[in-house]
Amino acid sequence: xxxxxxxxxxxxxxxxxxxxxxxxxxxxxxxxxxxxxxxxxxxxxxxxxxxxxxxxxxxxxxxxxxxxxxxxxxxxxxxxxxxxxxxxxxxxxxxxxxxxxxxxxxxxxxxxxxxxxxxxxxxxxxxxxxxxxxxxxxxxxxxxxxxxxxxxxxxxxxxxxxxxxxxxxxxxxxxxxxxxxxxxxxxxxxxxxxxxxxxxxxxxxxxxxxxxxxxxxxxxxxxxxxxxxxxxxxxxxxxxxxxxxxxxxxxxxxxxxxxxxxxxxxxxxxxxxxxxxxxxxxxxxxxxxxxxxxxxxxxxxxxxxxxxxxxxxxxxxxxxxxxxxxxxxxxxxxxxxxxxxxxxxxxxxxxxxxxxxxxxxxxxxxxxxxxxxxx
Amino acid sequence: xxxxxxxxxxxxxxxxxxxxxxxxxxxxxxxxxxxxxxxxxxxxxxxxxxxxxxxxxxxxxxxxxxxxxxxxxxxxxxxxxxxxxxxxxxxxxxxxxxxxxxxxxxxxxxxxxxxxxxxxxxxxxxxxxxxxxxxxxxxxxxxxxxxxxxxxxxxxxxxxxxxxxxxxxxxxxxxxxxxxxxxxxxxxxxxxxxxxxxxxxxxxxxxxxxxxxxxxxxxxxxxxxxxxxxxxxxxxxxxxxxxxxxxxxxxxxxxxxxxxxxxxxxxxxxxxxxxxxxxxxxxxxxxxxxxxxxxxxxxxxxxxxxxxxxxxxxxxxxxxxxxxxxxxxxxxxxxx
Numbered sequence: 001x002x003x004x005x006x007x008x009x010x011x012x013x014x015x016x017x018x019x020x021x022x023x024x025x026x027x028x029x030x031x032x033x034x035x036x037x038x039x040x041x042x043x044x045x046x047x048x049x050x051x052x053x054x055x056x057x058x059x060x061x062x063x064x065x066x067x068x069x070x071x072x073x074x075x076x077x078x079x080x081x082x083x084x085x086x087x088x089x090x091x092x093x094x095x096x097x098x099x100x101x102x103x104x105x106x107x108x109x110x111x112x113x114x115x116x117x118x119x120x121x122x123x124x125x126x127x128x129x130x131x132x133x134x135x136x137x138x139x140x141x142x143x144x145x146x147x148x149x150x151x152x153x154x155x156x157x158x159x160x161x162x163x164x165x166x167x168x169x170x171x172x173x174x175x176x177x178x179x180x181x182x183x184x185x186x187x188x189x190x191x192x193x194x195x196x197x198x199x200x201x202x203x204x205x206x207x208x209x210x211x212x213x214x215x216x217x218x219x220x221x222x223x224x225x226x227x228x229x230x231x232x233x234x235x236x237x238x239x240x241x242x243x244x245x246x247x248x249x250x251x252x253x254x255x256x257x258x259x260x261x262x263x264x265x266x267x268x269x270x271x272x273x274x275x276x277x278x279x280x281x282x283x284x285x286x287x288x289x290x291x292x293x294x295x296x297x298x299x300x301x302x303x304x305x306x307x308x309x310x311x312x313x314x315x316x317x318x319x320x321x322x323x324x325x326x327x328x329x330x331x332x333x334x335x336x337x338x339x340x341x342x343x344x345x346x347x348x349x350x351x352x353x354x355x356x357x358x359x360x361x362x363x364x365x366x367x368x369x370x371x372x373x374x375x
Numbered sequence: 376x377x378x379x380x381x382x383x384x385x386x387x388x389x390x391x392x393x394x395x396x397x398x399x400x401x402x403x404x405x406x407x408x409x410x411x412x413x414x415x416x417x418x419x420x421x422x423x424x425x426x427x428x429x430x431x432x433x434x435x436x437x438x439x440x441x442x443x444x445x446x447x448x449x450x451x452x453x454x455x456x457x458x459x460x461x462x463x464x465x466x467x468x469x470x471x472x473x474x475x476x477x478x479x480x481x482x483x484x485x486x487x488x489x490x491x492x493x494x495x496x497x498x499x500x501x502x503x504x505x506x507x508x509x510x511x512x513x514x515x516x517x518x519x520x521x522x523x524x525x526x527x528x529x530x531x532x533x534x535x536x537x538x539x540x541x542x543x544x545x546x547x548x549x550x551x552x553x554x555x556x557x558x559x560x561x562x563x564x565x566x567x568x569x570x571x572x573x574x575x576x577x578x579x580x581x582x583x584x585x586x587x588x589x590x591x592x593x594x595x596x597x598x599x600x601x602x603x604x605x606x607x608x609x610x611x612x613x614x615x616x617x618x619x620x621x622x623x624x625x626x627x628x629x630x631x632x633x634x635x636x637x638x639x640x641x642x643x644x645x646x647x648x649x650x651x652x653x654x655x656x657x658x659x660x661x662x663x664x665x666x667x668x669x670x671x672x673x674x675x676x677x678x679x680x681x682x683x684x685x686x687x688x689x690x691x692x693x694x695x696x697x698x699x700x701x702x703x704x705x706x707x708x709x710x711x
Binding site: 012015016017020021024056057058059060061062063118122130131135237238241352353363371372373374 | 383561635638690691692694696700703
């Protein structure tokens with residue numbers, strides 16, 4: 001991991017006050033015309049949790065015109081991981097001798113019985129936070145008598161990294177490394193949202209990091225089949241303002257297409273090396289979405305020569321779909337049909353330290369962002 | 376507030392859960408007038424004047440990291456807790472809990488580092504204690520230091536004395552310590568030469584106090600600036616409003632935080648303080664801070680305001696505003 005390369009992606013220019021002010025006045029000027037086209041209110045969905053956090057952290061919501069509403073989408077990896085999958089993670093953690101390695105945000109996500117990896121650790125499970133799945137592979141090499149399981153979750157951003165770790169483990173001949181494959185794909189998730197006739201989404205702010213891997217091509221159906229504007233957008237405040245501007249202009253023109261605001265990182269054909277690796281290690285399969293259920297062709301599993309690295313199969317962990325907590329609106333929030341403030345549990349029965357639903361658990365969840373930064 | 380059911384790691388984070396633990400357990404058990412303000416040092420009166428008294432335990436992995444080690448942090452942390460109350464440090468104690476098998480050479484290195492930090496602060500470590508526990512019962516070395524200092528007559532620094540209109544001054548770049556430790560602990564390989572800022576700040580404090588108008592100071596450690604401001608806001612009943620652009624953070628630390636999904640306003644420091652200055656005195660105090668080696672990057676970063684519902688608020692660089700709560704649990708690195 002290097003910081004030097006990040007400089008051009010995150011310079012103070014991307015938070016410049018004067019540039020932000022001019023972008024905001026342009027948005028204020030365009031919003032009423034766009035709203036006239038959409039019947040009174042324009043709803044844009046930021047698909048990615050990192051966008052949700054960036055919008056909240058920059059205090060942007062209060063600066064946007066009243067005709068425009070930003071909805072949080074299903075792009076927070078923790079939020080969309082089903083309770084059944086968390087139950088499987090906890091079942092793995094309970095097997096004596098296993099070392100669970102995971103990204104930090106997964107520690108607090110509760111399964112159907114209200115337990116999480118944090119409480120598993122208190123009960124004696126060996127749970128370790130790593131920054132990279134390659135650290136988990138190194139751990140497996142260093143401790144050959146122990147089984148090391150990485151909790152693989154996420155979208156097209158994390159899948160190639162975890163795929164790379166599995167390739168490394170295979171090259172090293174490690175028999176004691178495996179990973180879960182609870183991966184989900186962004187374009188099919190968009191199709192899922194759009195195929196619902198009740199959806200009121202007038203534009204997608206598409207995730208910059210996922211798009212750096214898959215490119216812009218896989219989103220074309222959104223503009224062509226569903227006639228919904230799309231802008232791949234970066235994560236600095238000015239990126240987001242520029243993305244909103246471009247979406248508004250598409251709405252007004254009535255000519256939806258896939259535009260790329262984040263062209264300093266995203267190429268049309270994505271990252272060919274990462275895509276090749278994903279094709280080698282994974283195949284497309286059904287995935288279980290939080291509050292939505294199992295959906296065909298929306299996820300990835302290990303396949304071919306790598307099928308034996310699937311921890312769930314290796315340890316024969318069973319799956320049972322678990323019901324959602326009562327009163328929790330996470331499902332509707334993930335689908336853009338409700339705001340956190342619409343939920344009766346929000347901020348009362350459901351808070352960051354006592355989270356009921358996944359949108360409050362994840363550091364990038366819509367509800368957590370609303371609480372932390374005041375909406 | 377919820378009663379503490381079982382200790383979790385977040386109870387040691389320095390954030391909201393730590394506060395709840397202190398209020399629910401320790402304050403209830405030990406309640407007295409010196410303890411109850413819950414500031415960095417307690418004031419203890421004696422016939423000749425007022426003493427400041429403080430204690431702190433240090434657990435950090437790894438014990439050595441760029442810029443400092445556990446020993447330097449253990450001395451500086453306690454010196455700083457005394458200094459921000461306006462006290463001149465008189466003496467420190469050091470207690471060691473050592474794990475069986477801990478290398479003697481490393482222990483000597485750590486104690487030498489403690490001596491250097493104490494010399495720099497002009498204070499001696501005059502008493503100590505050692506316990507050794509079986510292998511596996513501790514993480515190498517834990518250090519506790521306590522300190523006493525004398526508060527010169529006429530000095531009265533307290534979060535409860537902060538007034539509307541006071542200027543919030545931050546003494547230098549934030550987040551270096553937390554990022555340096557995380558980088559060393561998890562071998563992240565971050566570039567940018569980020570070093571711990573651990574330093575004794577009693578000299579800097581004396582420089583600032585030469586200028587009249589300092590109402591309060593706090594050292595910004597675990598939980599970061601956001602958490603300290605919440606504590607001060609709670610004590611004085613005022614809103615703390617911070618300008619995002621004015622908060623000093625080096626670009627290396629800012630980029631590292633962006634990469635790891637951390638907010639520099641919540642990351643730990645070991646050589647920074649936040650100072651609350653009367654409006655007319657702020658410029659002079661800033662000048663005094665900047666003339667000291669540990670205050671070169673000091674900046675006025677915000678103001679205290681009287682509002683119906685006091686809060687801690689950040690005015691963002693794009694002109695928006697958002698609230699800043701106390702650190703909630705541990706800061707965890709994110710997935711993507």
